[in-house]
Amino acid sequence: MSAHEDPRFQQAVDLFNRRAWYEAHDAFEEIWHETAGSDRRLLQGILQIAVAHVHLERGNLRGATILLGEGVGRLSSAKSGDLGLDLPFVREQARLRLEALQRETDPVALPVPELRDHS
Template sequence: MNVRDRDGEGRARNARPRDGLGRPLPYGAQGVERQAEGVVREPGETVREAQRLLDAGMPFHAHEVFEDAWKSGPAEAAPLWRALAQLAVGLTHAARGNAVGGARLLRRGAAALAGLDGPDKAGDGPPYGMDLPGLAGWARELAVRVEAGAAVDAAAEAPQLTGGPGPA
């Protein structure tokens, strides 16, 4: 019988430790602390926490932060957070050496960002201070390099969500 890890509500959860790129490690191995799921954050907190994780070379974990935002926030913001999650997962796959999946997700996220660069709720500029066209350009450029066989270091390639994309 295959015993699966379950949470308190009976949903399947993999309790195996994971590395910084979200890859499962053997039970008992030292892994990276996992992001708590279902955390509701203010948009600015989401951007700051995701940036911290991206800068640390943990795009898989940043994806989980964006996923929480898209699932817990207002429906009109979901396309933005979903697109950013796709960029983070694309970076994850690229850093894991999956060129096809990485490039595909980077391009999907970049395409989803198209048309989203409108005024934020206050009408002051881009959503939450993010340069969405710049992030889309970063993703498209990285996709080309990944397909050409470039090795990707997730921390070195981390985009800057605010103040323009590119490694810090």
């Protein structure tokens, strides 16, 4: 069974999209520990984007910058449809927030990363 077929996967996506970052991280991490292959790298990228937002909420801009960079990097080869999601979309949203942090500007006005179904 692939990661996105796991019954816990949609719950993790829903938590991410509700901006329940810490809970989304925990949910994706459970699946990540049980996953091998290319799905594992993609799940790790999503996890890192979620944790970056935990850091943002706590005012840890350095931690947020590092984890957004790692998450974007892990999703760099993702194609639309991987994990049943539009991963290039979430990667681009995270990249824009990363660039704002790197410029030392507040990313609050930018769209928050969202996991959309691949259509």
